[in-house]
Amino acid sequence: MSTWRARLLPPALAIAFSAVLCAAVLLASGADPVATLAQLVTQVGRGSTAVDIVNTAGAYYLVAVAAAIGFRMNLLNIGIEGQYRLGACAAAIAGGAISLPPGVHALVVVVVGAAVGAAWCGIAALLKVYRGVSEVISTIMLNTLAFGLIAYLTQTFGVLRGNTQGTRIIPESGWVPGIPLGGAGTVFGLVLLAVVVGIGYAVLLDRTRYGFELRASGLSPTAAAAGGVNHRRMVLSVMLLSGAVAGLAGLPEILGRDHTFTITFSAGYGYAGLAIALLGRNHPVGVAFGALLWSFLDKSSLTLDDIGVPREIVTILQGTIVLSVVVAYALVRRRELAAEQRRVGRATGTAVAPAAASTGGDRS
Amino acid sequence: AKDIGGGTAGSAGQGCRLNPPPVVTAGGPVVHRPGPAPNAAAMKVGLAFDIGGRGDASFNDASVAGLERAKREMGLAEVKELDAGAGEPEDAKQTRLRQLAQEGFDPVIAVGYAYADALKIVAAQFPRTRFAIIDEDLRGIPNVTPLVFAEEQGSFLAGVIAAHRTKTCHIGFVGGVRTPLIQKFEAGYAAGAKAAAPDIRIDRAYLTPAGDPSGFQDPNKGAEVAQGQLDGGADVIYHAAGASGKGVFSSVKSAGAKAIGVDSDQYRQPSVADYRDVIISSMLKRVDLAVFDYVAAAARGDLASVPEKFDLSLDGVGYSTSGGMIDDLVPTVDAYRAAIATGRIKVSDRP
Amino acid sequence: MNTSAAAGTPAVELSGITKTFPGVVANSDVNLTVRTGEVHAVCGENGAGKSTLMKILYGMQSPDAGAVRIDGEQVRFRSPAEAIRAGIGMVHQHFMLADNLTVLENVVLGAERAHGIGARARRRVLALAEQAGFRVRPDALVERLGVADRQRVEILKVLYRGARIVILDEPTAVLVPQEVEELFTTLRTMREQGFTFLFISHKLDEVLAIADTVTVLRRGTTVGTVPAGEIGSRQLAELMVGSELPVPEHGGATATDREVLVVRGLCASEKDRPVLVDVDLAVRAGEVVGVAGVEGNGQTELVEAIMGMRPADAGTVRLGDRDLTRLSTLARREAGIGYVPEDRHRQGLLLDESLWFNRILGHQTRPPVARGRWLDRRGAREDTRRIVARFDVRTPGVDVDAAALSGGNQQKLVVGRELSGDPVLLIAAHPTRGVDVGAQAVIWEHLRTARAAGLAVLLVSADLDKLIGLSDTIRVMYRGRVVADADPRTVTPEELGAAMTGARGGEDR
Amino acid sequence: MRTEVRTGTATGRPQRARGPVPGWAHAALWVVVGVVAVSFASYQTGLPQLTSSGTVQSAVRLGIPILLAGLGGLWAERAGVINIGLEGMMILGTWGGAWAGYQWGPAAGLLAAAVFGALGGLVHAVATVTFGVNHIVSGVAINLLGAGTAKYLSTLLFEPVSKNPRESPPVPKFDTYSAQPLGAWLHELENLQRVGISDVAGVLGGLVTGVSPLTMLAYLSVPVSYLVLWRSRFGLRLRSCGENPIAAESLGVAVHRYKYLAVVVSGTLAGIGGAALILNPGQAGYLENQTNNRGYIGLAAMIFGNWRPGGLLGGAALFGYSDGLQLRSGGTTVHALLLAAALVLLVVAAAQLWRRRKLGAGVALVAAAAVLAVYLATDQLPEEITAYTPHLVTLVVLGAASQRLRPPAANGLPYRRGEQGARE
Numbered sequence A: 001m002s003t004w005r006a007r008l009l010p011p012a013l014a015i016a017f018s019a020v021l022c023a024a025v026l027l028a029s030g031a032d033p034v035a036t037l038a039q040l041v042t043q044v045g046r047g048s049t050a051v052d053i054v055n056t057a058g059a060y061y062l063v064a065v066a067a068a069i070g071f072r073m074n075l076l077n078i079g080i081e082g083q084y085r086l087g088a089c090a091a092a093i094a095g096g097a098i099s100l101p102p103g104v105h106a107l108v109v110v111v112v113g114a115a116v117g118a119a120w121c122g123i124a125a126l127l128k129v130y131r132g133v134s135e136v137i138s139t140i141m142l143n144t145l146a147f148g149l150i151a152y153l154t155q156t157f158g159v160l161r162g163n164t165q166g167t168r169i170i171p172e173s174g175w176v177p178g179i180p181l182g183g184a185g186t187v188f189g190l191v192l193l194a195v196v197v198g199i200g201y202a203v204l205l206d207r208t209r210y211g212f213e214l215r216a217s218g219l220s221p222t223a224a225a226a227g228g229v230n231h232r233r234m235v236l237s238v239m240l241l242s243g244a245v246a247g248l249a250g251l252p253e254i255l256g257r258d259h260t261f262t263i264t265f266s267a268g269y270g271y272a273g274l275a276i277a278l279l280g281r282n283h284p285v286g287v288a289f290g291a292l293l294w295s296f297l298d299k300s301s302l303t304l305d306d307i308g309v310p311r312e313i314v315t316i317l318q319g320t321i322v323l324s325v326v327v328a329y330a331l332v333r334r335r336e337l338a339a340e341q342r343r344v345g346r347a348t349g350t351a352v353a354p355a356a357a358s359t360g361g362d363r364s
Numbered sequence B: 001a002k003d004i005g006g007g008t009a010g011s012a013g014q015g016c017r018l019n020p021p022p023v024v025t026a027g028g029p030v031v032h033r034p035g036p037a038p039n040a041a042a043m044k045v046g047l048a049f050d051i052g053g054r055g056d057a058s059f060n061d062a063s064v065a066g067l068e069r070a071k072r073e074m075g076l077a078e079v080k081e082l083d084a085g086a087g088e089p090e091d092a093k094q095t096r097l098r099q100l101a102q103e104g105f106d107p108v109i110a111v112g113y114a115y116a117d118a119l120k121i122v123a124a125q126f127p128r129t130r131f132a133i134i135d136e137d138l139r140g141i142p143n144v145t146p147l148v149f150a151e152e153q154g155s156f157l158a159g160v161i162a163a164h165r166t167k168t169c170h171i172g173f174v175g176g177v178r179t180p181l182i183q184k185f186e187a188g189y190a191a192g193a194k195a196a197a198p199d200i201r202i203d204r205a206y207l208t209p210a211g212d213p214s215g216f217q218d219p220n221k222g223a224e225v226a227q228g229q230l231d232g233g234a235d236v237i238y239h240a241a242g243a244s245g246k247g248v249f250s251s252v253k254s255a256g257a258k259a260i261g262v263d264s265d266q267y268r269q270p271s272v273a274d275y276r277d278v279i280i281s282s283m284l285k286r287v288d289l290a291v292f293d294y295v296a297a298a299a300r301g302d303l304a305s306v307p308e309k310f311d312l313s314l315d316g317v318g319y320s321t322s323g324g325m326i327d328d329l330v331p332t333v334d335a336y337r338a339a340i341a342t343g344r345i346k347v348s349d350r351p
Numbered sequence C: 001m002n003t004s005a006a007a008g009t010p011a012v013e014l015s016g017i018t019k020t021f022p023g024v025v026a027n028s029d030v031n032l033t034v035r036t037g038e039v040h041a042v043c044g045e046n047g048a049g050k051s052t053l054m055k056i057l058y059g060m061q062s063p064d065a066g067a068v069r070i071d072g073e074q075v076r077f078r079s080p081a082e083a084i085r086a087g088i089g090m091v092h093q094h095f096m097l098a099d100n101l102t103v104l105e106n107v108v109l110g111a112e113r114a115h116g117i118g119a120r121a122r123r124r125v126l127a128l129a130e131q132a133g134f135r136v137r138p139d140a141l142v143e144r145l146g147v148a149d150r151q152r153v154e155i156l157k158v159l160y161r162g163a164r165i166v167i168l169d170e171p172t173a174v175l176v177p178q179e180v181e182e183l184f185t186t187l188r189t190m191r192e193q194g195f196t197f198l199f200i201s202h203k204l205d206e207v208l209a210i211a212d213t214v215t216v217l218r219r220g221t222t223v224g225t226v227p228a229g230e231i232g233s234r235q236l237a238e239l240m241v242g243s244e245l246p247v248p249e250h251g252g253a254t255a256t257d258r259e260v261l262v263v264r265g266l267c268a269s270e271k272d273r274p275v276l277v278d279v280d281l282a283v284r285a286g287e288v289v290g291v292a293g294v295e296g297n298g299q300t301e302l303v304e305a306i307m308g309m310r311p312a313d314a315g316t317v318r319l320g321d322r323d324l325t326r327l328s329t330l331a332r333r334e335a336g337i338g339y340v341p342e343d344r345h346r347q348g349l350l351l352d353e354s355l356w357f358n359r360i361l362g363h364q365t366r367p368p369v370a371r372g373r374w375l376d377r378r379g380a381r382e383d384t385r386r387i388v389a390r391f392d393v394r395t396p397g398v399d400v401d402a403a404a405l406s407g408g409n410q411q412k413l414v415v416g417r418e419l420s421g422d423p424v425l426l427i428a429a430h431p432t433r434g435v436d437v438g439a440q441a442v443i444w445e446h447l448r449t450a451r452a453a454g455l456a457v458l459l460v461s462a463d464l465d466k467l468i469g470l471s472d473t474i475r476v477m478y479r480g481r482v483v484a485d486a487d488p489r490t491v492t493p494e495e496l497g498a499a500m501t502g503a504r505g506g507e508d509r
Numbered sequence D: 001m002r003t004e005v006r007t008g009t010a011t012g013r014p015q016r017a018r019g020p021v022p023g024w025a026h027a028a029l030w031v032v033v034g035v036v037a038v039s040f041a042s043y044q045t046g047l048p049q050l051t052s053s054g055t056v057q058s059a060v061r062l063g064i065p066i067l068l069a070g071l072g073g074l075w076a077e078r079a080g081v082i083n084i085g086l087e088g089m090m091i092l093g094t095w096g097g098a099w100a101g102y103q104w105g106p107a108a109g110l111l112a113a114a115v116f117g118a119l120g121g122l123v124h125a126v127a128t129v130t131f132g133v134n135h136i137v138s139g140v141a142i143n144l145l146g147a148g149t150a151k152y153l154s155t156l157l158f159e160p161v162s163k164n165p166r167e168s169p170p171v172p173k174f175d176t177y178s179a180q181p182l183g184a185w186l187h188e189l190e191n192l193q194r195v196g197i198s199d200v201a202g203v204l205g206g207l208v209t210g211v212s213p214l215t216m217l218a219y220l221s222v223p224v225s226y227l228v229l230w231r232s233r234f235g236l237r238l239r240s241c242g243e244n245p246i247a248a249e250s251l252g253v254a255v256h257r258y259k260y261l262a263v264v265v266s267g268t269l270a271g272i273g274g275a276a277l278i279l280n281p282g283q284a285g286y287l288e289n290q291t292n293n294r295g296y297i298g299l300a301a302m303i304f305g306n307w308r309p310g311g312l313l314g315g316a317a318l319f320g321y322s323d324g325l326q327l328r329s330g331g332t333t334v335h336a337l338l339l340a341a342a343l344v345l346l347v348v349a350a351a352q353l354w355r356r357r358k359l360g361a362g363v364a365l366v367a368a369a370a371v372l373a374v375y376l377a378t379d380q381l382p383e384e385i386t387a388y389t390p391h392l393v394t395l396v397v398l399g400a401a402s403q404r405l406r407p408p409a410a411n412g413l414p415y416r417r418g419e420q421g422a423r424e
């Protein structure tokens, strides 16, 4: 369904509905929805919030694209959480262990992150392709196992700084410089990586044979198979791709700010990625807006403590948005298909009552 | 048949062969507090919480208590607290500190070592704001004062108490997450127990490995780990497991054994009031004291007077006697305390 | 209705039924009267609205207009449950069975109130089966049953509910003649016991053999009701199609000697069970080879094995002088095979994508829709427009979703696509299944043209008349083997049917 | 007239060679194999903890929430609705249970947990059944929503009382009961430390001591679920919605209503599973993030158990057992489990050989050798691995056995009324 109305109406409806619902919740709990919204919006202008929104949106975009790649083929990669954390951890270890010229160093780190993310997701892919294990369950298990593996890796290859266990500091040659905006903070250089991945995703999906096969496999594995698409290989490669993109998501922070992976490294992006991909309907541009919205809500909500509104209202808002956006898509899609069928019917004349009507009735 | 609480763990057994307490002539903690409380009526203090936040009945709450006291005694103008979320990214921590500094709070106290990296960045951006950080020995930044504690020393005393209270000569330690900080508790506890009773058996367990913060949040797991140690014969258990400690207390209580609390005087803590009769003592980590001292020093403009480490000699760590269940032990424990305070016993912070 | 008055109140009376779907008028002012105790056949071409009408009677769909009377009383069913309560039962065109439940569970489902779901129900099921003249194993899982047995389960379901009016929607489509005869015996027995039947079939001889009265639907409306005894098969067909029945024409033999597809000793299995046994087959340029067989005897598997979608255990597949045995489906397509799958919705089309996107499927490596690893979107659009024009696909444009087209137009698009790119061999599985007459004509016409131009065609169809009409030779498959050859000029449907059931028939091999 | 119903025709699958052993006996046999293997390992390694009543009690306590969540999954999926939102429903259950529990006692808590879980289920049902939303997507959203709602509500309602926005006030617990004198007698037997007898006594003793009403409820819900789903009219209809909703509807089954009911029951069970985290002894009350992915693990246990209550019970028990073991006695016992695993694999190999499946037997044999080698070559497993034993076991078992699993045929497929026959 390609009309703009069909694309934009659902998210708009969903956001409006969620906002109304949350306003009701706020009112019921004695808070002022308008003030809350105002607080959220004005926070963007304060301190480094705007830059933080962009930076986090970059990471969110990467995890969301990772999720979207899977969704496009009806693969539910719930394991992005584990993949991006493990990828970040391994990349930081590699980055701290080597010393290469600037640029190359960072590139190697990025490649390691992607490779490890892909490998971790690859376990689920192999289990699915060869043993028929649902990727939903296996990636959930792998998420938890990633915790253990990360603990083991930071213990074995890491160092203790103060009270924090982390990997070795990556030498400066491996850093990726950001775009400093003075008091407003520094935009991570690797936010551009998100842009590149986004463009790559768009081109891959829309213009290449691989993208075609991916979409076909997702829409109908049986039809794709009849059309010569090797479903197994697609599952395998798509999951590796999804894992690789997920493996990148932690790197903007690591190469742009922390230069090490500590055990307190940000968590929860993976689940956000799933939600954002749904919100943006797996579309490269839609996902970008979703990531920004999500990031805005996350970052701005930090200020809600200031006016005594529980920050969790934002989590409720996010949950409602996801649920209502999918409902809205389902409803709009139904209406659009019916409308299109009517249109086809009109255009081809089949909707007119059959001519045979005149001979109807009893003949006997 | 209905089960009645209070098992009979360790009713058999005579306890350990105990070493006599060290004899210390020049005794007691040498607590020296600088002069009377200054006036801080113009001061606004910002407090950035770690995960757990207000109401954790642990170091977040203790820092609040320190500020409450400062309000009472020094007339502090304003206090603002900001809460953290689980697994939040680094920039959220920075934003929190920045927000406080920007709104003119000075000093700003970061509660928890998780703020270490964020503070390095934000402190540089606000050179005229004074910052303090709890639990991280962050030196070399002019406007940052670290407030750290000798947890291993306080835990040593907990170990001594446990060794004297066990009837099976078998005690336990339950840590939340295997982080270096929690390992200090383990190290001191084991050292203290061994010092008092060289033959003692010590079970040590952590709920989760480093990096999986759920170990501080899962009382069910705490209960199972403690139950395992109790079933194995331990009859005194010391925990450093945050909210999971509730599970430890619950198992200890149903087994009729003894427990030692952590950080604050858990005997008096409402959220574990059900189990107070088994909490024979708590290792005290006086974050409240450190915060109060720090605010006072800041008000006087004399931050150099803040001690490098809040240890036993400064009463920065200690033990509680609420409930009167270890009254008979006080002379013994105090003897160890004096020995540590005077440096005759050195406690390692690595297990 | 010359006889209805004599028999008292009719069992079923449908009047003025109208039902539209988006873009389609399925029923328009349909009138139908069924006497108690008769077998009333409903005939009509594909898509005439028979199933829709029956679903309305059965409460599965509600009519936009019109009235339903059962035993003279007006009713309005909102669900099948209400229809069942009124004594109506339906055996669907597509089986409505839960594979992972047992026969007993399938039968008692929804009618548990009658005899519970335990031993009482089991006794009742066994008794009913006996009464209708067959035996069942109540605890067998339905997924292990064959087609005829599944149908018996369906009939049991209806009986179990105490239905007196039974709708049978194309019950014979999947049966071999012998099984059809068994079914008719059952129906006659039951008619004697007072049951009323609504019987749907495309097979006119069957209709005339079993029915007392015939109603004909054409393009959604009743065109007439006649007693079966007063009409011949030819007249009936005329009523249905609205004109003379077109005589199947061969259009002259165009077969050459050049073998395009050669299959030797092909074997395949499904979980240790052989589904293809030692199949030999050859199709020459300009020749149509028809494959006949009852559903489930290996035709589907044969096609899949030739297309490389199912691994072969042994044997070779050659196209011209190329050995395809080890190649992927895509490579086989690139080698020049076009493939019209038997189920266009599942295998032929991406329903949620545009027509031009569907044009690429199966051709994604070849011009005009692709250049190397890149898609040629403009090329795809243009070529889709060509197909739309040449194959008379009724659509406002190439950007609409495939789902919005009617079945016939979808199928024309698929056939057009598969004839693109100059294939040397076309494998067409049931190419006109569920397609309206107009579209069928277009499709057959294009196949004939392509054959004349030297295309080799392997045609699988359940429609024996069509198969005979179009094929140069016919192979009959039974239990995974090719058991007989037949010459379409001399063979009769009866002979074919015998071969298809494993009895000797056709020209022995 | 040929009258017999043919089986194993060209289309049907070949009949599985089913011996004279009925399904339940088969399962019981494997339980025996497991117990024997573990007690052998316990004897070999001198680690009585492997079969001590304490370990079994731990397994029960840790397994109950997973069991209940898994049953929740079973109900929903048997009706064709995938419920990955169990985690969120469980969170809602813990919150509701704590909220009512601290005010009006454990029974009220249980009720409220059930109601809150059911509400979560209702949302899922509305999204998936009425609006046809992808089931997994709806589940993910419900997990977000459940967590957010619980957090928001506890900030609002718990903080004033507990002084902590992440925690409820202490919740009174259910009392526990033991089957006496049976429990005491088993305990004596266990303490004799006789090979075999004491192991069995330990296991049984663990099952009958320290049982709370909630635990009993969970025990009961397994056979009750079986009876309702497989032996009642209601259950037959419900399952038919998961196998072939179109057929079900054509027979007058109100598919939507059954799906709704099933998903609401599913949420209720998940909610009760949440209550098990706060109302059983040994736990404090509501605590943020307390469910810690137990909902997901329940789902895994259900798949592990091949969508059947008995198998699910086995999955939950295995989970609870390996978790309890590693929590109570750490790396050494988990290491000893390797020996038991090798033994079970040997039995599997023998069974495969007996059924003349050479390949399967070979694979099992190689696996047994590998596990044994690891056991012999190491003294202990790293904590980072043992802490996640249950997850690893799940992954390995699914990898080994998933192809024999048989999910409901229409599981996860959208279904809309009145679309019968369309797009077939």
Ligand SMILES: Nc1ncnc2c1ncn2[C@@H]1O[C@H](COP(=O)(O)OP(=O)(O)OP(=O)(O)O)[C@@H](O)[C@H]1O
Pocket (backbone or CB within 6 Å): C021, C022, C024, C025, C026, C044, C045, C046, C047, C048, C049, C050, C051, C052, C053, C093, C406, C407, C434, C435, D418, D419, D422
């Ligand atoms: N659910 C539906 N939605 C939209 N259109 C439908 C639906 N069901 C049937 N139709 C359309 O209504 C018309 C009548 O279909 P119906 O199935 O009643 O025909 P039929 O006579 O049974 O044909 P066949 O011989 O193929 O079974 C067809 O054009 C069909 O495409």
Ligand SMILES: Nc1ncnc2c1ncn2[C@@H]1O[C@H](COP(=O)(O)OP(=O)(O)OP(=O)(O)O)[C@@H](O)[C@H]1O
Pocket (backbone or CB within 6 Å): A341, C021, C022, C023, C024, C047, C345, C403, C404, C405, C406, C407, C408, C433, C434, C435, C436, D419, D422, D423, D424
């Ligand atoms: N699920 C559906 N929802 C809406 N419209 C449908 C649906 N299924 C079919 N249709 C519409 O019905 C018409 C034809 O579909 P249908 O599948 O009934 O065709 P058909 O000729 O009977 O082919 P088939 O034999 O493959 O069913 C098209 O206009 C199609 O859009």
Ligand SMILES: [Mg+2]
Pocket (backbone or CB within 6 Å): C050, C051, C052, C093, C169
């Ligand atoms: Mg029909």
Ligand SMILES: [Mg+2]
Pocket (backbone or CB within 6 Å): C047, C434
């Ligand atoms: Mg049709």
